Amino acid sequence: MNKIEKDGMNRRGFLKKLGAGVVATSALYGCSSETKQQTNAASGTTKELGEMTYRTSLTGDKVSLLGYGCMRFPMKKGDDGKEYVDQETVNELIDYAIEHGVNYFDTSPVYLQGQSESATGIALKRHPRDKYFVATKMSNFGHSSFENSKKMYEQSFKELQVDYIDYYLLHSIGGSMDDFNNRFINNGVLDFLIKEREAGRIRNLGWSFHGQQEVFDYVLNMDVKWDFVQIQMNYADWRHASGRNVNAEYLYQELEKRGVPVVIMEPLLGGRLSRLSDHLVGRFKQRRPNESVASWAFRFAGHWPGVLCALSGMTYKEHLIDNVKTFSPLEYLSDDELDFLEDTAQLMLQYPTIPCNDCKYCMPCPYGIDIPAILLHYNKCVNEGNVPKDSQDPNYREARRAFLVGYDRSVPKLRQASHCIGCGKCIHDKHCPQRINIPAQLKRIDEFVEKLKQETL
Amino acid sequence: MNSKIRRILAIVFFTLITLLFLDFTGTIHTWFGWMAKIQFLPALLALNVCVVVGLVLLTLLMGRIYCSVICPLGVFQDIVSWIAGKTKKNRFSYSKPLSWLRYAMLAIFVVAMVAGVGSLVALLAPYSAYGRMVSNLVSPLYLWCNNLFAGWAEQAGSYAFYSTEVWIKGGATLIVAVVTLVTLVVLAWRNGRTYCNTICPVGTVLGFFSRFSWLKPVIDTQKCNSCGLCARNCKAACIDSKNHAIDYSRCVVCLDCVDKCKKGAIKYVPRKKAVAKSSSAQVDNGRRAFMTATAIATTVGVSQAQKKKLDGGLAAVSRQQKPLRETPIVPPGALSARNFAQHCTACQLCVQACPNQVLRPSTDMMKLMQPEASYERGYCRPECTKCSEVCPAGAIRPIDRAEKSSIQIGHAVWVEKNCVVNTDGVSCGNCARHCPTGAIQMVPKDANDPKSPKIPAINTERCIGCGACENLCPSRPFSAIYVEGHEVHREI
Numbered sequence A: 001m002n003k004i005e006k007d008g009m010n011r012r013g014f015l016k017k018l019g020a021g022v023v024a025t026s027a028l029y030g031c032s033s034e035t036k037q038q039t040n041a042a043s044g045t046t047k048e049l050g051e052m053t054y055r056t057s058l059t060g061d062k063v064s065l066l067g068y069g070c071m072r073f074p075m076k077k078g079d080d081g082k083e084y085v086d087q088e089t090v091n092e093l094i095d096y097a098i099e100h101g102v103n104y105f106d107t108s109p110v111y112l113q114g115q116s117e118s119a120t121g122i123a124l125k126r127h128p129r130d131k132y133f134v135a136t137k138m139s140n141f142g143h144s145s146f147e148n149s150k151k152m153y154e155q156s157f158k159e160l161q162v163d164y165i166d167y168y169l170l171h172s173i174g175g176s177m178d179d180f181n182n183r184f185i186n187n188g189v190l191d192f193l194i195k196e197r198e199a200g201r202i203r204n205l206g207w208s209f210h211g212q213q214e215v216f217d218y219v220l221n222m223d224v225k226w227d228f229v230q231i232q233m234n235y236a237d238w239r240h241a242s243g244r245n246v247n248a249e250y251l252y253q254e255l256e257k258r259g260v261p262v263v264i265m266e267p268l269l270g271g272r273l274s275r276l277s278d279h280l281v282g283r284f285k286q287r288r289p290n291e292s293v294a295s296w297a298f299r300f301a302g303h304w305p306g307v308l309c310a311l312s313g314m315t316y317k318e319h320l321i322d323n324v325k326t327f328s329p330l331e332y333l334s335d336d337e338l339d340f341l342e343d344t345a346q347l348m349l350q351y352p353t354i355p356c357n358d359c360k361y362c363m364p365c366p367y368g369i370d371i372p373a374i375l376l377h378y379n380k381c382v383n384e385g386n387v388p389k390d391s392q393d394p395n396y397r398e399a400r401r402a403f404l405v406g407y408d409r410s411v412p413k414l415r416q417a418s419h420c421i422g423c424g425k426c427i428h429d430k431h432c433p434q435r436i437n438i439p440a441q442l443k444r445i446d447e448f449v450e451k452l453k454q455e456t457l
Numbered sequence B: 001m002n003s004k005i006r007r008i009l010a011i012v013f014f015t016l017i018t019l020l021f022l023d024f025t026g027t028i029h030t031w032f033g034w035m036a037k038i039q040f041l042p043a044l045l046a047l048n049v050c051v052v053v054g055l056v057l058l059t060l061l062m063g064r065i066y067c068s069v070i071c072p073l074g075v076f077q078d079i080v081s082w083i084a085g086k087t088k089k090n091r092f093s094y095s096k097p098l099s100w101l102r103y104a105m106l107a108i109f110v111v112a113m114v115a116g117v118g119s120l121v122a123l124l125a126p127y128s129a130y131g132r133m134v135s136n137l138v139s140p141l142y143l144w145c146n147n148l149f150a151g152w153a154e155q156a157g158s159y160a161f162y163s164t165e166v167w168i169k170g171g172a173t174l175i176v177a178v179v180t181l182v183t184l185v186v187l188a189w190r191n192g193r194t195y196c197n198t199i200c201p202v203g204t205v206l207g208f209f210s211r212f213s214w215l216k217p218v219i220d221t222q223k224c225n226s227c228g229l230c231a232r233n234c235k236a237a238c239i240d241s242k243n244h245a246i247d248y249s250r251c252v253v254c255l256d257c258v259d260k261c262k263k264g265a266i267k268y269v270p271r272k273k274a275v276a277k278s279s280s281a282q283v284d285n286g287r288r289a290f291m292t293a294t295a296i297a298t299t300v301g302v303s304q305a306q307k308k309k310l311d312g313g314l315a316a317v318s319r320q321q322k323p324l325r326e327t328p329i330v331p332p333g334a335l336s337a338r339n340f341a342q343h344c345t346a347c348q349l350c351v352q353a354c355p356n357q358v359l360r361p362s363t364d365m366m367k368l369m370q371p372e373a374s375y376e377r378g379y380c381r382p383e384c385t386k387c388s389e390v391c392p393a394g395a396i397r398p399i400d401r402a403e404k405s406s407i408q409i410g411h412a413v414w415v416e417k418n419c420v421v422n423t424d425g426v427s428c429g430n431c432a433r434h435c436p437t438g439a440i441q442m443v444p445k446d447a448n449d450p451k452s453p454k455i456p457a458i459n460t461e462r463c464i465g466c467g468a469c470e471n472l473c474p475s476r477p478f479s480a481i482y483v484e485g486h487e488v489h490r491e492i
Helices: A002-007 A009-018 A087-099 A116-125 A146-160 A177-185 A189-198 A213-220 A248-257 A278-287 A293-303 A317-326 A335-348 A371-383 A396-410 A438-454 B003-022 B027-032 B040-045 B049-062 B065-070 B072-087 B099-115 B118-124 B126-155 B171-191 B194-198 B201-210 B256-260 B286-297 B337-343 B349-353 B386-390 B430-434 B468-472
Strands: A036-039 A046-049 A054-056 A062-064 A066-069 A075-077 A083-085 A104-106 A133-138 A165-173 A202-209 A228-232 A262-265 A307-312 B215-219 B266-270 B359-361 B371-373 B407-414 B440-444 B454-458 B481-491
Touching: A054 A307, A062 A066, A062 A307, A066 A087, A066 A317, A087 A116, A087 A317, A104 A307, A116 A133, A116 A146, A133 A146, A146 A165, A146 A189, A165 A177, A165 A189, A177 A189, A177 A213, A189 A202, A202 A213, A202 A262, A213 A248, A228 A248, A248 A262, A278 A293, A278 A335, A293 A307, A293 A317, A293 A335, A371 A396, A371 A438, A396 A438, B003 B027, B003 B065, B003 B072, B003 B126, B003 B256, B003 B349, B040 B049, B040 B126, B040 B201, B049 B065, B049 B201, B065 B072, B065 B201, B072 B126, B072 B171, B072 B194, B099 B118, B099 B194, B099 B201, B118 B126, B126 B171, B126 B349, B171 B194, B194 B201, B256 B266, B337 B481, B349 B359, B349 B386, B407 B454, B430 B440, B430 B468, B468 B481
Parallel strands: A066 A104, A066 A307, A104 A133, A133 A165, A165 A202, A202 A228, A228 A262, A262 A307
Antiparallel strands: A036 A046, A054 A062, A075 A083, B215 B266, B359 B371, B407 B481, B440 B454
8 A cells, every 4th residue: 555655646746736625525416517616825726626527328327437446445454464445434435436426336356355345335335326336247267167156246246235236247358268258158157147137137237358359359249238348448558558458449449339338447557657757747747737647547538438437446535536626527638639648658668667557466476475566666666767777877876776775665575576486376367457477577577686786787 | 192082082993893883784894894803802813913913012012002992892891980980989999910810711711712612702702792782782773773764764765774674683692792781881880990801811911011011101109199099090900009000911091090190190101201291180071972972872772663564465474494404504705614613703793794684693502602694584695795894803704706606605405395396386496596606407306207397406516505595495484495504615
């Protein structure tokens, strides 16, 4: 959590400058379209906070363009030393979200070590059932028998404390055709879910996708009516998807062609699109000095008419406030701004960060390695110019110290990359949605650290 | 030379030598490492002829100035004694030399050295006794303070400080340090330099020479009114004021008597030279400096910097346990276990300097407190030669990185039943991946099946015993590969 907190500093700092004035707004959902003006005397900025932008689903739901991703809830350490969802804070976050017109909440049985669904359920139970839409998933990774899958489905109702689920997804398909067939076709799970939709316990049925285009095309063209599809989409992945992932432009256009509403995940790449190098941050601030770097990514997500909802895993209230502001109402991108984002995406390619979004699917590592912490530290150093190419670099000494001292701070010695034995459990059991070859990356970082330590770079 | 200059010099030496034991970054060593190397016993053990001859000449010239300026244990006792003197003035008195005890202690010391009973040598050596007290009792406070700063630096996004591990490296050594401290404080509080003139072998040896020193405090019998004030302020209890005699073998040349004498009857002058000039009363400017040093020595404890909170979904990992080694490992540069045992005074300087938490004091009775290597917390990294740089006693000879990479201090041993290939059924190879000399190759477990999981094959000829394999082995609680020490180090 500390890492996220630290890395979220830019946005928080920015928000502090804007002032807390943004906080006090009245409930807008279902209200008149009257807009309120808020002025911050300190900075002199004026922001009109209007009504949340909504889109309509195939079933006629009026869905807020900003959706709440329940994968990054705040956690706190319990008496037994384990991490638990900070329910009190989650309740406050969700209250604020609903009060400001957010009505789509996306969870899964496997998020937050299995705690996300019940935490979401507890927080939502405190609101009328018709004020929100809840989305959860069939996350039958590894154990995909029909019985086990059905149990998982039934458990979701109990955890969420609902008698119908608004949006139900086949979780993260795209690894391979075999994987898809094993999890949903051969065991009859998809047939079962379609019957559940007929029975009204599932109101919208769709799937989330990471990975191979072959699977995407196949599933999209199946003889099933898909109510929505969830894809990873942002200005970086639009034309420059990392690794073996498919460009979002293609995915979006295929869906739009067929009239299938698109739910967007990773619009901010787990915060990576707000943690940019100083140079890129400067470019954004030049154009819109009073808007956060993150707001650009969300405006991109909302810009496309086929998008039903863009999910954001908001850990902190400040993120939530900022995002609500971005979407109330959404300011569409100009053509010039679209070109500017494409330029930015191309510039980003020059920074060789590892596309880790800190989703923690790879965890826990059986040998105790803190994989996301290592990758995030590496990315931070890339963005801050602390990954020297060789010992002749002008800032070599400072960069070396920053990398090594920061490494020990971010990751305890016993959890560092040098302890990775390359067993591959992180990529075999549940594949990395970003297709990062984790053992190879850890080995590469470990070799880099060795070179820094031995000064043989 | 007067007492003011003497005190300032003493404070400078005392503070910097103390910092040598506290500074874990190695910065102070670069500039003041020589201060440890001019200590008498370490220099003698290192066969550092220049230093030994120099110290003997210094003593022949100025008396046992070594004991009241260079020796940190001596200055430490002066500080204790000075604080005690705040409440009780004029508290010393002349006592006859306990010569039999001094020579008996010296004899025991020499015998212990010849017989190779390192623990006894270490126990009696003054500089080492001080080093143990600082490294065991003051260092943790210093490191906690550092970690507190590191915590703040982290919040401020600065890399100026980095935190370091604080752990009890040896229980027995800690106890010895506490006992030494209590004994010395009691002795110094009551009787000043009792330790230096009865137990300390260095004091006894230098006492032989200081009898004949050129400069020495001399009582001018013409001026002396036999008031005895000098004797009552002599922490070495060596002034027989009734007979106007000073026992120069015990005098540590603190020059307090020169200051105290109201008649100006005592002068620090060349032998047989009567000087008639009277000294004026002096303001003790040295006191403030003493206060500073005392403040350093008694730094208050500060709570440890907050540990980082871990994110969810982390598997528990425990630390490795120390394997039973038939032969203990001594660091590269030590040449052999015997050479090491004969030279080491167990001052703990290398233990403090080791940035990889490899060195810690031994618990073996014969070489108690002398350092040995173990790899549960880190391994002897290829780029590090810190211990060989700081050792003042020649127990660890100076080596460079290239030499280190070819010195075999031990060899790795594979423990089949612990290897994750056998226990978890996964391939690993972390030992081979991290071996700096390429001494480990992974070979298929089943010779007939090239696809079977691979196990490490150690080429002990190429292994240098650095412990990278042992430290990075995933097996718990015991590593599946560990290092056995070599009695005699070899070049590969």
